[in-house]
């Protein structure tokens with residue numbers, strides 16, 4: 392950090408460098424803040440005159456990635472679950488496998504064999520396999536707990552950044568102001584800093600490219616569309632009294648199809664970029680975490696679209712069970728994997744918007 396703060400060659404690449412330049416020293420909270428501002432575009436590695444094989448061996452993307460992982464572990468709720476960030480790919484894989492096996496076993500033991508293995512069409516066919524109330528209780532509880540855990544992690548991170556009082560003595564408040572939140576949301580939604588300063592990331596190699604930004608957009612917005620599909624389906628069920636399965640042309644299914652396609656193309660693109668990327672600026676400790684989350688999203692979308700395509704065949708019962716098992720695995724591991732980066736990055740971007748606005752010398 393001190394080398395970069397003296398050099399400042401990369402200050403046009405992203406928010407990390409201007410935020411760094413507002414500081415004269417770097418405590419743990421500052422490092423966690425800078426690490427979560429970093430989008431890992433790797434421009435500062437490819438453009439660095441002090442990168443390996445130079446004796447300084449400056450490798451900022453890798454160092455910030457390591458600090459980022461530690462910040463996830465430090466802010467986890469409950470605290471003991473922070474250990475899940477170590478060997479995260481293995482942990483997420485094992486948890487998902489257990490959840491999936493439980494769903495399949497539960498369906499085989501408890502469901503009506505005719506509903507599980509037979510051809511069932513029309514209203515209520517899904518709920519003959521797994522009752523609607525069971526789905527609501529299980530997924531409502533898992534999603535609610537995940538949101539609580541992510542909320543606590545974000546608050547801990549915000550407080551850990553030293554967001555309350557600047558070293559100049561000026562109190563900047565305990566929460567982001569509305570304008571800062573709006574700025575942060577805009578920067579996160581557009582991936583403003585995943586462009587290497589304008590030309591694109593130097594990812595997967597030295598040549599600037601917007602590929603990662605587009606694949607990330609497809610993944611993130613695909614996820615949001617699938618979430619929107621679930622919300623609209625819930626409205627159909629409780630508000631309009633219309634039970635699934637819905638017509639292919641209905642709003643929830645159209646949203647689900649569009650989201651599912653995004654969640655296939657985006658993750659495959661991200662996996663391909665990871666496969667061909669220069670490994671030197673990458674943090675080997677993060678590989679499993681990133682890959683596990685991407686594979687989980689991919690499995691969710693593939694099984695969801697397969698269920699849609701085969702919902703009027705004898706495969707529907709098992710496909711529904713497998714899809715819901717994978718979605719439950721995703722929900723359970725949301726606060727203890729890659730998904731947390733969205734929350735902490737948003738908080739870091741809000742902090743940066745506040746600092747930028749006030750032009751503080753921290």
Ligand code: SF4
Pocket residue numbers: 394395396398399400401402435436438439440441442449451
């Ligand atoms: S990454 Fe290298 S070139 Fe960029 S500011 Fe740091 S030391 Fe300078």
Ligand code: SF4
Pocket residue numbers: 401404405406407408428429430431432433434435436451452455584587
């Ligand atoms: S990797 Fe990209 S986002 Fe991260 S510090 Fe370097 S230039 Fe900034």
